[in-house]
Amino acid sequence: MSYDAIIIGSGPNGLAAGIHLAQKGLSVKIFEKSDTIGGGTRTQELIQPGFYNDVCSAIHPLAKASPFLKSLPLEEYGLEWIQPEVPVAHPLDNQPAGALFRSLDKTIDHLGQDGKTYQKWITPFIDSWDELLTDILAPFSPIPNNPILMARFGLKALRSANGFAKRYQTKKARAVFAGIAAHGIMPFDDIATAAIGLVLGTAAHTVGWPYPKGGSQAITNAMAQHFQSLGGEIETGVEITSVDELPESQTILFNNTPKQILDIAGKHLPQSYAQKLQRYKYGQGVFKLDFALSDPIPWKDELCRKAGTVHVGGTLAEIAISEKQSANGKHPEKPYVLVAQQSLGDNSRAPSDNHTGWAYCHVPNGSTKNMTKPIIQQIERFAPGFRDCIIDMHSMNTKAMQSYNPNYIGGDINGGRADITQLFTRPTGLFDPYYIPKTNMYIASSSTPPGGGVHGMCGYHAAESVLRRI
Template sequence: MDDAGKYDAVVVGSGPNGLAAAITLQQVGVRVLLLEAKGTVGGGMRTAELTLPGFHHDVCSAVHPMGVASPFLRSLPLREFGLEYIHPEVLTAHPFDDGTAAVLYRSLDRTASELGTDGCAYRALLRPLVENWPQIDSHILGPMLKIPEHPFALAAFGLKSLQSGRQAAARFHTREARGLWAGITAHSMIPLENLTSSAIAFVLTIAGHRGGWPIPKGGSQSIADAMARYFQSLGGTIRTDMEVKTLGDLPNARAVLFDTSPQQLLQICGDELSALYRWQLKRHRYGMGVFKVDWALSEPAPFLAEAARKAGTVHLGGTFNEIADGERRVWRGGHPEKPFVLFAQQSIFDVSRAPAGQHTGWAYCHVPNGSSENMSEAITDQVERFAPGFRDTIRAVHTFNTADMEGYNANYIGGDINGGVVNIAQLFNRPALRPSPYRTSAKGLYICSASTPPGGGVHGMCGHYAARQALTDIF
């Protein structure tokens, strides 16, 4: 690539973290080239007509609590560049077989009041964390090995989040509170008995009570497009359809930041890395994969529970024990007959997602990493279980197995959309145990993907902190 001397830094990959890294550098005058292998920017933030013309489906990320919780994304003027969030009244509903549902609202008190006898326990567990979140959000959503500004608030969060989901759920006695907690905890993609499985549940619940679980109008692509427009307004350069296979594919630059998995980093520049660092990257453990289904629907899913019909996100899995048993089975290499399903229904709130009077459905379940099992019927059965007649609304179906997910985004090794297991073993050494998780062993080369702290999700914090490290080291 003949761009000698034109750029100070190159960012490889345009997911939320690649875009965040590019923006952070460009904001202070570093000349940045952002490269993307696909035809559009976005990584996990893309929207496409996967089923029928006029039906716009989010390919990966769909609902964005971390988009509004992220200190970095909140600092950007993305609304000026076309981003608009839609806030469902019901953040998530957790239906049961009798037609009732537990509900997460933005209001902590309203959520607690509908949990009956567990309302007081819910308030006691969550209120201090929600109130203290502004003091610790940058620490939790960033490198953990640093001195905290508010150690007591951080310790309060840490002591709770290091628990397993089952330990945290022991505070509750009702089916409703335990089920609601199980559904949110299952986002961790590790067994609910494992230490730290509560961490993501706490972050998502706190984010919901502080800022909601919003849906970007027009699809998740609108987040990527707004970030790209802002980056270009600062003077940044984007090139798509540019797959990077070796360092020789890049122009000379003082810093290169990789929004890639450790596996891709090894393939691109392994010869430049130390033997110890290569060994550490090879040991990075990837987690559960996902099997995803998108539907074109003639009408919304006919959930029995009224709250589920109003929810942006619906967690389908029944009781705490049912979800815990299913997730444990996936972790051990199995495929539950009744998997835990994350279901989103964006078109109820955003009419741009489907032709007039019609709708979209979005769902996935967890499967073993690299699984080739077709879970389409099992997922559809779970929706039908809580929304009888759902099958009759289906006009067209599109599926992604784990190989399809990795083919769509090379960072999703074996279908793992989180960039690696988020367990206690990889909480501090993600992807390697180093003073800075973003530095590689080679000068000027950095990793800024979801395989670095704080991990998966559309928040951009991995890229932001990696860029700040590069600024400290080089610029």
């Protein structure tokens, strides 16, 4: 058979591209190397029967906010969002934890003397959230849809996380911002590292930091079923090592990173373009732990016991040191740890009266060091007795992460380093970063704008690029 489009990889971006093309009446087939679809959006019984852990992505503010995903009838295919009582909490030594609440007023009150400062910078973005996301989750444009709003956002977002945090007076407010900004997996002195803190901070008061009932796989399953309802085809268990192996098609889309594209299609790429892909930079990796727990994590602070996400790492200064060390090839003794506790609001994740835990820290790309002890020590620091709750656990270093998902080169879950040199130009340039010149091929992965995250917008924009040409 021949197709209008073939997509390699069934992660959220591959599925989003397939859905958008199928919506326009094109015949589309997706090939997936693994036996299950989803890429970084899968849920498995990693530890023991009945404990369902998210293998990579877990908490999904950008999936809930995504302009494309929210246009799809995914709830009709079983997707159900769970909103934790507290979107994100941040424990501190010898003082109450910091947190962001869905309610802006409650957050302002919680931040005390920094509440008014917080209100001043975040209110304009809350009021214009949908308009802002239209430009943020899109490729670079010299004339954005909302130029004044984007200029206002850019003046703040292009600052370093350290520089932006200085506007706060208290350790609590600075730590909360640091924990959110560290999702960018970049040293805090780098330009534009404030951006992710601003986006995810705003999300807490608009769409929240929800997670899908049953696990991240629910997002994948809903997207796949909708894709198939539009006539799309998916074939699993097929590794594509060369584009020459593919059926005839007008268009090929890669839900892959530059390194893989070079392996699969290198001889078909213009030499100058291939050289640009070879220069593409990957970021830090992650070391991940999944837990089967007898009880909820026994946080000292009650706010943390109500949160879907807990950022563990202490003060702004401590987190900044941890992120700088991992970026410089070192393994922090006190790493910044992202913790998710979905079973608090979703009893389908674990057997009766038991719970799951999800945690990872940042490490140098390609690291094989076992970070189990430092991660548990950091959690135990703010949740004494945590070790006694562990029934069993499962670990993944950067090599295991890449084996699980070949897009995670060296454990990089963001599809490439998101510093200022690649933030707007990933993977090779500013204008139409999805189209591979002089070919019928396109890139639809998180190695294109707007980058990492389960939002499907990389795939959507790649499909738009296809539709302009096909």
